Amino acid sequence: MMQGVLAGMSMAAGYVLTQFLLAIWRTLELPGLKDRAARIAHAVLAVPVLILLARALILSVEWQNSIRVRMGMPDLEANNTAKMLGLALVVFLALFLFGRGLQALFDLLRLRLARHIPSRSANVLGLLLAAMIVVTLTRDGVVNWAMRIADRSYAAAQHLTDPNLGPPSEPWQSGSAASGVDWGLMGKPGRDFVLSGPRASDISAFTGRPAKEPLRIYVGLAQDKDPEVRAKVALDEMLRVGAFDRKVLVLASPTGTGWMDPASYDALEYMHGGDVATVGVQYSYLQSPLALIFETESGLDQTTALMRVIYDHWRQLPQDQRPRLYLHGISLGAWSSMYAFNPFQMMNEPVSGAFWAGPPFPSTLWRQANDAREPGSRLVLPDVDDGEVIRYASQFASPDRSGRPWGRLRILFLQYASDPIVFYDPVSLWREPQWMREPLAPDVSPRLRFTPVVTQLQLAVDLLVSTSAPPGFGHTYHAHDYIDGWVSVTAPEGWSAADTQRLKAICGQNGRLGCAKG
Structure with a gap:
């Protein structure tokens, strides 16, 4: 069609x-x-x-x-x-x-x-x-x-849910009777995120060691019309459940609809024994392409407000009592998360790292990193300053493929060469984009040729159907690639290559949904 x-x-x-x-x-x-x-x-x-x-x-x-x-x-x-x-x-x-x-x-x-x-x-x-x-x-x-x-x-659609599915019963879960987050206003993506994922028993069965219940804090768009207020509600909820007492704290930015990819968050919780707190705040109801065009500022404002209140509280904590703070986002969430990343603000006390998957082509920080790539480095998988701070990965390239050590701050971009959300280029209307001048990646057709106007139409249509590709291609990111990314960025204690393979065996068995339990 x-x-x-x-x-x-x-x-x-x-x-x-x-x-x-x-x-x-x-x-x-x-x-x-x-x-x-x-x-x-x-x-x-x-x-x-x-x-x-x-x-x-x-x-x-x-x-x-x-x-x-x-x-x-x-x-x-x-x-x-x-x-x-x-x-x-x-x-x-x-x-x-x-x-x-x-x-x-x-x-x-x-x-x-x-x-x-x-x-x-x-x-x-x-x-x-x-x-x-x-x-x-x-x-x-x-x-x-x-x-x-x-x-x-x-x-x-946000309010469509199983009528028999009530709010969480555990007081440490967002939306419970003890929570300051309204379950009815959370929206379907938030409710799915809070109720899904591995429990401590699932993680213990995998690791063979005691595990904690992962904390998932989520505030829906309907909670309040003001992004600053929603951010403050999220912070209050984090303080209530002890999110800052966890080993790993993830400031996550959802996609346009508010969806949080379970393939990513489940894997992270398994590899850190459940000692993880993840917080996300919804900013739109629209699919990411529509939100990108028509609600451009909503995601940027929300993630910036959330970053401000969380980072301000985090840096006031004693250094030996802080969790490791990471930024994470997928698709439009990656774009808004990058926008909230202020290196000047963090120069003295930086976060531990960032993991961004499928960064949309307008992302300023991503484009700046691309421009800083080493001479002769390919646009689809650049090398930047020996990978000490910034690295790129794909389904064909591990983030640790160079064997070089990370620096203090770890930033990883996960991107597929067949993802039009990442590599769409407006200049393709009249000029061959840079990535088409390079040897094409294994997931791009070798028959692809540049044609003025036509290539622009091809890429525009690809944008519309980018999530219809099988897992591991286009804009559908595979659980296995999230696992490699999180292992590289967060360096789980005592983690081995064998653990990675065992986790891959139970995560993303269909390539997209989260990790099987038990």
Whole structure:
């Protein structure tokens, strides 16, 4: 389906570009072809176009399967090309009719204006007015209406839960009768996060040693409309349950919907014997791509407020009584977590580290780290200052592959080369992005080639379907890669390579969900 949409959009983009060039030609009053010559030119041009189209249709299955085989997916069905082409024509026709509607609006405006002003001025003014009308209707009308519908839908989904599932009974759990966090306002992602995960008995069965009950503190968006207040509620809850008495403290930033990936947090709790406290505060109901575009500031404001109150309290504690403080985020959560990371504030008393998975392409700190990579280092997996402070990992590259020791502060980026959330580049509209100039990673199709406009559309569509890839590819991060990342960043005491393999055996057996219990 997405391939058909992409093909239809590409056809429409090519048509629009051609019409634009012809409009410039006519505006400059350059000579055109006569009717007979025009027909001959069309016939001549049709031959290479039809040959190119036939070649693309024949190779399309091979192109798609070159991606699927790398992700362990089955080959396409035999009739896939015919269905894709049919959908492409439908999409093209819909966009063509929409364009004709815009043309009719422009003609109406310019002809009315031409009665009172010169035709060239009428054309320019008519174009500007038509553009203003379209932008106003789409931005203030259609887009706002769609966003209101989406926001209400996602907000309603937050309250969907098992009616037989009540609040936690243990007083140390967020949302319990003793908690200052309202269970009814926590939202489904928060409730799932608080109630899931390994218990002390599960961890003891794995380690063979006594374990603690992991602490999971979560505050829902509906708790209060003010991000500062939500942050203060989270801090109060942390103090109530003794989060600062744990060995490891994680300041986590959820994704757009408030989701916390169990594959990451479960693994961390197993490897530290449950002596972990994790705190997260929800800032949106929308899926991450929508939240990134339409609620850009909400995640940044919330994570900054939470970081401020937690870090201020943490650094007031005696150094020998502080937990190790780590920042963590996935996808949009990684972006907001990076935004809250203030190296100037922490220069004298830095946190222990940060682990960011799937950092979105606008992330300033991630881009600055990329720019600091060593000469000749690849963008998809850079080397920065011998990996003393900043390292990159993927499903094919361990964070400790260099064998060099970490410094005092450990920052790790986990990113897949096939993740468009990470490697989308707006300049691909007209210029080949840097990562395509390098040898392509194993999870990227070797048949991928840069084509102006088309590559931009390909990457834009990839953004929309990035989480539909199998675990370990695209924007679907595998539990095994979280395990390697946490082991490297947090250095669990007494942990061995054999422990890593045992944990991988029970974590992410389906690649995505958390760790099996017992």
